[in-house]
Amino acid sequence: MGDFNHGHIQWTSLQSTGREDQEFLNLVQDSFLSQHVLEATRGENVLDIVLSSQNEFVDNVKICEPLGCSDHNQIHFIIKVKGERNRKIRYRNNFHKGRYKDMREYLAKIDWNNTLKNKTATECWNILKSEIDCVVDKFVPLKKQGKRSKKKHLSKEAIRKIKYKQMMWKTYRHTGSEEDYSIYKEALNQATAEIRNSKRSQMAS
Structure with missing residues (x-):
């Protein structure tokens, strides 16, 4: 997908008027590739393809309004590729259920004077850190790490203006x-301004 800038190719009839465009069209056909964008993406030309x-890999291609100040239309499509989803389960320590009494008893049995005797500050820190890691592994259970919820940045007014902008684009x-x-351009400017205000308000709260 991308802006290939070959505006003289008629993809519905697979014909071209320019030399470079014809060479590109020949390359696509010789490579047995399918091109899925048949509507103009900038002005009256199909530049973004x-x-x-395989033809069945791409479905539901839609030409939508430009994004921001771009003069190219957006292309929305679905890629139909089957694959196994790798669900990696992550765990973290559940300190709320830690056995802290057992931790204290374990650490109290260590002869710290002899353990840290004649050691440098770095060596003492490494020993202490190692013992802390040990008691955490022993006495703090693990729990599955849940997904973090994403903050919503857009206000209802911003969403309303985005929908109005999209409606004006279709018109x-x-x-x-x-x-x-x-x-449409006026609706675009209003929606852009409202999105910025909404995000600033979210960051300030």
Whole structure:
């Protein structure tokens, strides 16, 4: 996927008028690749394309509104690839259920004077750290680490303006009128400003 900048290729009929465009089209066909974008992605040209080695790998291709100030439309699509999901279970110490009485008894049995005698500060620290790690392993159980919840950065007003912007984009794509494009651009600016305000408010709270 990317901006290949070959705007003179007609992907529906697999024809081209430019030499470089024809060479690229020949390369795609000789490599037995499928190209999935058939609608314009910038102006009236198909510049951004999605290639795959098998046609069924890509599905539900949609041309959507530009992202931010870009003059290229977004391309949304689904990649259909089967694979096994590797679920790695992570654990961490559950200090709330630590057996601290047993820890104290274990550490009290250590002859610290002889253990740390004639040792440097670094050596003393390494010995102490090793013993602490040991008692944690012995007396603090493990528990599965859950997923952290992500903070929501967008306010309801920001979400509302994003939806309105998307609706205006669809209207412009349907009509192609300059008036509807101006309405879309105004909606885009308002949505962008509201998103920034929403994120700033979230960071300040």
